[in-house]
Amino acid sequence: MTTENTEEIMQVDVLVIGGGTAGPMAAVKAKQANPKLNVVLLEKANVKRSGAISMGMDGLNNAVIPGHATPEQYVKEITVANDGIVNQKTVMAYAEKSFDMINLLDSWGVKFEKDETGDYNVKKVHHMGTYVLPMPEGHHMKRILYRQLKKHRVKVINRYMVTRLLTGKNGELAGAVLLNSRTAEIAVVQAKTVVLCTGAAGRLGLPSSGYLFGTYENPTNAGDGYALAYHAGAELSGLECYQINPLIKDYNGPACAYVTGPFGGYTANADGQRFIECDYWSGQMMLEFYRELESGRGPVFLKLDHLAEETIKEIEEILHSNERPSRGRFHERRGNNYRERMVEMHISEIGFCSGHSASGVWVDENARTTVPGIYAAGDLACVPHNYMLGAFVYGAIAGEDAANYCAENDFAELDLEQITAEKQRVLAPLQREDGITPYQMEYKLRRMVNDYLQPPKVTKKMEIGLERFNEIKHDLQYMSAKDPHELMRATEMQFILDCAEMAAAASLYRTESRWGLYHYRVDYPETDDANWYCHVQTVKGETEQAECFKREIDPYIIELSDDEKGAYNKLRVASTTA
């Protein structure tokens, strides 16, 4: 690595950016494919406890297990849940590798729920098929991944973030500029390939609590990878299909219906009445949730108070030790005993996350983005509803394909002008003695995201939003950071600004409504298949602004019948129709 004072540049074959879920898998698989490769796993935090699963996960949301589901059924379900806008090949690539990945994780020591015969104990949560496999002891996930990193001799570098990817003469990947979050040291890596595994854009909207870091996603996932791909010239897709989740109000974490559903818990209105047939997260479900929340029967609750004591105890054990264990502490202070009363829920701030919706960096079934040498996997890669298991599968695909790419390609030449300009851009806030703090700029930006981009979407509001974002962009010249930690936040704030601009551009471009609440446009309330049965791609335009265009949907490999296509539009319980 090089600092400002030395000329040494680190050469890496596979640079994996982000050590949460997909990242460690990509690094291990690249190393397995060719142990001679120099594989580096870069992490903004510490790989021991980083990413969306820093405290583990309570289950697989999309396990395709023989005897319970087939890859064909799964592809169909995700196509329908995503209102038809999918590249089925990418979903099929996941589905076909899903079971092998479960068995691999099982062999690594991940404990899945099994029945008395030793078979995986799969539960039904989705609208059509059966795909949820509980992991009641899933809190050990990060430790298991860490062991594999050590075993495969992956080089891990913690506390560095990537600020920009560098490109070569033909637009291909050439390397990356790194920033140390504790020392503000800048480093340059020349890389044949990078695998972006930086997770969701979780700090886009502002939580209703007003606390910048009280987000649904791990707030360290600020959308870094979305902005990195954008500036490197890659296509992003489905950014108008936001992530919006039903959460515990104020706590802003999952309630969590996937865990409680199979035990008999469900989402209810103030009367304790069920109003949606299925608690699986989709835009269509979120629209019904929103309608109930805004109605005289609102707000919305998670109802468990009808369940038996031993069932509630089991639910508490899972929910209060996994994924977001501080849930129990929150409930305690509020007096939210599951036995006695329902838990109030609300709608999250908006974000990008293909793991839950479909907003991501465009990839094909080999995890390749549109820029040679750049791969993407996990929550930020546009494979709809991919969740944790999808992150592992696509991490593996990316790692293996990147290893092959390295065998066939040489390093691209670094452009020193790009590097110098980037160093200046990144370090500028540190060199200003006073000015606007990154926190003020981030707070204002994210408050504007809520005011102008949160669905229901209105054309004029989104246009005003873009004006406000441009004003904030102009103010970047005044941003001041007092130490390296604040410089990390200042850099993240600029990623968030890129994401806000892309979210507005993509939402304005698609002049119809689709995916329920995710893209509900009040002035274009109907779904318009004649004009908008297509992907909406976002790229950085010539004028440095986000530009959008249509991309045709590849012919389906699994056909859908007409009544199947509309299945996710029939989620409301008939007796509660207004």
Add this chain to the structure above:
Amino acid sequence: MPLAYTPTSVPVIVDAEACIANKGCTVCVDVCPLDVLAIDKENGTAYMKYDECWYCMPCEADCPTNAVKVEIPYLLR
């Protein structure tokens, strides 16, 4: 543009008696995804330096002496 100092009550509390940062332990600082904890070298204890908490709890779970306690940030409670 002069800067003002606005204090906040932070959610992560460290028991100074139990904390062994003075013996070189940095576990809570190492595992924090948001890098908001630091060691106060004068007192030899860990503390929350930046109020940027996801109340995710690795600091509490991984502390070898149970010195760290994560509360829910006041704005969310």
